[in-house]
Amino acid sequence: MAFCVLSFDIGGTSIRAAIAVDGGAPGEVSRFDTPAHDREAFLARLAGIAADLSQKPDAIAISLAGVVDPETERMIVANIPAIHDTDLAADLEALTGIPVVIANDADCFAVAEAVFGAGRGHEIVFGIILGTGVGGGLVSGGRLINAGGGFAGEWGHGPIAPTMAGGIAIPHFACGCGLSGCLDTVAGARGIERLHTHLHGAPLDSRAILDAWRAAEVAATRTVSVYLDLIAGPLAVCVNLTGATIVPAGGGLAGAHDLLAAIDEAVRPLTLWKFDRPLVVPAASGAEPGLAGAAAIAFQKQAQSS
Ligand SMILES: [Zn+2]
The missing domain is CATH 3.30.420.40 (ATPase, nucleotide binding domain)
Structure with a gap:
């Protein structure tokens, strides 16, 4: 069965979302506002986008301008107070029942270039x-x-x-x-x-x-x-x-x-x-390196575990 990833590129003002299937590049992009100051609303927005899909995604992949504290797994995200110093992956997994991977936007860019672009x-x-x-x-x-x-x-x-x-x-x-x-x-x-x-x-x-x-x-x-x-x-x-x-x-x-x-x-x-x-x-990976790179990371994780 096809492995379906819901990919998010999350900025301080907007969220872009797209579906990628079986190692492919993400498809059509949808845009949403970022509830940047309200943690509950932020989580509900992402969970709602996942719930609105006709098929439940097998993984959620997130690109954002932050890093994960390697010791605590908590996010360091200066431009989105709603999720700064929280464990976004655990929170979103608990809410949706879907595994979540998160990577820094520059890292997603590098992966997108390696998999789909000039690299x-x-x-x-x-x-x-x-x-x-x-x-x-x-x-x-x-x-x-x-x-x-x-x-x-x-x-x-x-x-x-x-x-x-x-x-x-x-x-x-x-x-x-x-x-x-x-x-x-x-x-x-x-x-x-x-x-x-x-x-x-x-x-x-x-x-x-x-x-x-x-x-x-x-x-x-x-x-x-x-x-x-x-x-x-x-x-x-x-x-x-x-x-x-x-x-x-x-x-x-x-x-x-x-x-x-x-x-x-x-x-x-x-x-x-x-x-x-x-x-x-x-760069040659297209207009959405965050979405493409995050999805590629999710596909790799899936390939590793199966
Ligand atoms: Zn500096």
């Missing part, structure tokens, strides 16, 4: 998110590393940003995680804006910076050059450390494929193994 055929895939900030996930042999937590592959946090880039001093900016010098502060869309302001004293939206870079305007060209110099070294070290042979990139900033190509050109000379083809590449 197909690669043993080790380091999926990176260049969005407002920076995230990442690591997949080996099609399987997520650290499925229980969500911390592996998080290259965005840790005080490792170079303090010299493009020939000038760059300060260690304070990060939301409590440290300073995290790549999250300089490598995402807010980061490139922060760099531009630091270099030129005038704030500019990341899209405008990239448009000006494309037009070869001096200030933006300088910003992007410093940006590339800042992130290329740390990203090359991630490639050396993980053995990844492909780095699919997703998120809003990664939608700028010319910027990705420039990142790829900056990173490849710095890795120990010199790749003679693109290494940092656009």
Whole structure:
């Protein structure tokens, strides 16, 4: 009988849901509001979506912007107070009688790329998110590393940003995680804006910076050059450390494929193994990597247990 997964991609304001069957990609996507501040309403919303299906799903798979405390199994979800510091999987299983798997959204992205996207055929895939900030996930042999937590592959946090880039001093900016010098502060869309302001004293939206870079305007060209110099070294070290042979990139900033190509050109000379083809590449797993990756994790869990 077909194995049916109800996949959720849960954000602070909306929930996307879709069904995936027998290892396939998720189908039609439905959208719902997130009851972000009410735990009972949050659980009832997910359980209600499951109950409304014509066939009871065999598993529920959830992608969200949080991590699971590996010791307590409780969620750390800053943008959804309703489920922060709760055991969402246990609560939802108790309510629905359906097994639940939960993974970090960057991890789901990495799995989606490994199974359905640019990472197909690669043993080790380091999926990176260049969005407002920076995230990442690591997949080996099609399987997520650290499925229980969500911390592996998080290259965005840790005080490792170079303090010299493009020939000038760059300060260690304070990060939301409590440290300073995290790549999250300089490598995402807010980061490139922060760099531009630091270099030129005038704030500019990341899209405008990239448009000006494309037009070869001096200030933006300088910003992007410093940006590339800042992130290329740390990203090359991630490639050396993980053995990844492909780095699919997703998120809003990664939608700028010319910027990705420039990142790829900056990173490849710095890795120990010199790749003679693109290494940092656009994501190719479709518009819903969270839904696809979460479902793929549920299918893998099913295959493991049967
Ligand atoms: Zn940080």
